[in-house]
Amino acid sequence: MPIERQPYFSARHYENFFKEHDEVIEFCKTNRFESDSDEEEASLRARHMQSLALDKLLATYTAGEAIELLVPLLEDVIEKYEVVQRALEIYNELEHISPLAIDDWPDQYQEAVQVMGLCILLHRHDLLARFVKLLDQAGYAGDDTLYEDLLTKVLPGRHDIDQWYHDAYTPLVQAIYVETAEAASARLDEFCQGWYASFEHAPWHDTHLQGECGNFVGYWAIEAAAIAFLYNIDDSKIDHMFYPKDLIEYARNH
Numbered sequence: 497m498p499i500e501r502q503p504y505f506s507a508r509h510y511e512n513f514f515k516e517h518d519e520v521i522e523f524c525k526t527n528r529f530e531s532d533s534d535e536e537e538a539s540l541r542a543r544h545m546q547s548l549a550l551d552k553l554l555a556t557y558t559a560g561e562a563i564e565l566l567v568p569l570l571e572d573v574i575e576k577y578e579v580v581q582r583a584l585e586i587y588n589e590l591e592h593i594s595p596l597a598i599d600d601w602p603d604q605y606q607e608a609v610q611v612m613g614l615c616i617l618l619h620r621h622d623l624l625a626r627f628v629k630l631l632d633q634a635g636y637a638g639d640d641t642l643y644e645d646l647l648t649k650v651l652p653g654r655h656d657i658d659q660w661y662h663d664a665y666t667p668l669v670q671a672i673y674v675e676t677a678e679a680a681s682a683r684l685d686e687f688c689q690g691w692y693a694s695f696e697h698a699p700w701h702d703t704h705l706q707g708e709c710g711n712f713v714g715y716w717a718i719e720a721a722a723i724a725f726l727y728n729i730d731d732s733k734i735d736h737m738f739y740p741k742d743l744i745e746y747a748r749n750h
Contacts, residue, residue, distance in 0.1 A: 499560040500558065500559055500560050501557065501558050501559070501560050501714070501740075501742065502558050502714050502715065502737060503737070504704035504712060505555075505558045505559060505704075505712065505713075505714055506708055508708040509555075509559075509708050509712065510555065510559045512708055512709050513551070513552075513555045513713065514555075517548060517551075517552060520544075520548060521548075524541065524544070524545070528541075529541050529544070533587075535583075535586050535587040536587055538583045538586070538587065539580070539583040539584050539586075539587040541583075542576070542579045542580040542582075542583040542584075543580055543583075545576055545579070546573070546576035546577055546579070546580050546595070549569070549572050549573045549576045550573050550607075550611070551711075551713045552569060552572075553566055553569040553570060553572075553573055553614070554713040554714050554716065555713040555714065556569060557714065557716070557740070557742075557743070558713060558714030558716075563618070563742060563743065563746040566614070566618060567618055567620065570614055570615065570618060570620060570623060571620075571623060573611065573614075574611075574615075574623045574626050574627050577595050577611075577627060577630060578626065578630065580595040581593065581594070581595045581630045592633040592634050592635075593634060594630060594631055594634030594635075594636065595630055595631075596608050596631070598631065598636060598640075598643075598661065599636070599639070599640075599661050602661075602662045602664060602694070602695060602697075602698070603695055603697065603698035603699065603700075605661055605662055605665075606695060606698065606719070608631065608643075609642060609643070609646060609718075609719040609722075610716070610718045610719055611627055612624060612627065612628065612643075612646050612647070612719070612722065613646070613718035613719040613720075613721060613722030614718055614743075615627060616646065616650060616722045616725065616726065616747070617718070617721060617722055617725060617740075617743045617744060617746065617747040618743075618746075618747070619747065619750060621650050621651065624647070624650065624651065625651060628647060628651065631643075637655060638655035638657055639657065639659075639661075640657065640659070640660045640661050641657050641658060641659060641660045641669050642660050642665050642668060642669050642719070642723075643660075644656070644657055645669070645672055645723070645726075645727075646719070646722060646723070646726070649726050650726075664690070664691075664694035664695070665687070667683045667684075667686040667687035667690070668683070668684070668687040668719070668720060668723055670683045671683035671684045671687065671723060671724075671727070671729055672723060672727050677729070677730055680727070680729045680730070681729060681730045681731065681733065681734075684720060684723070684724055684729050684731060684734060685733070685734055685736075687717070687720055688717055688720055688734055688736040688738060688739050689736065691717045691720070691736075691738055692715060692738060700712075700713075700715070715737070715738045716738055716740050717736070717738045717739055717740070718740055718743065720739060721739060721740050721741075721743055721744040721747075724744060725744050725747045725748065731744065
């Protein structure tokens with residue numbers, strides 16, 4: 497067992513997660529999700545598999561495994577978002593529907609920028625382009641400052657916009673645009689300090705309280721590290737449990 501990257505995550509947590517993960521995969525091979533149609537069942541199944549794949553990636557990182565092991569897991573996550581999108585199109589009879597409602601739900605927005613951040617920090621711009629396409633074609637392009645600022649340095653033809661969906665991200669947006677390096681670091685720190693509390697209604701919030709057989713896979717403000725990496729923000733004094741220092745170190749060293 498590697499050394500955990502967060503104190504709430506133990507060797508037993510890791511073992512239990514993968515045991516349950518494998519059991520769920522086997523269960524889903526021969527059982528259907530409760531639904532009113534085949535199309536709805538397919539969409540529910542696709543979402544569950546996508547969530548499970550993302551949890552597997554996060555649990556692997558939280559457990560302290562080598563960063564390189566995250567790359568094939570990220571590939572699987574992106575592929576499963578594409579499956580979700582196709583299943584939702586069929587079920588809703590709506591072309592180009594987004595797999596995440598990032599304008600309405602802060603936790604789904606956080607999930608989106610977290611995945612974008614993983615693509616950036618692992619230097620998989622090909623996966624980033626595939627993921628963002630699912631959101632862009634649903635109408636989210638050019639609508640949110642942070643969304644665009646995560647993309648503009650690595651993908652061509654992005655937008656300059658001065659508005660964003662969720663107030664929780666104001667300090668992180670400001671970190672990009674303040675005039676001094678010290679102010680940028682201060683805004684980054686402010687965002688990290690308020691990050692966990694900002695998502696009190698997210699499904700993952702407080703899952704560490706469920707014990708070693710619960711759903712906790714780690715809490716990570718990966719989007720903050722992605723912004724610090726892209727915009728060369730000094731994060732040397734950032735000392736928050738939720739800030740993925742190993743990931744940004746990997747990005748800077750590769």
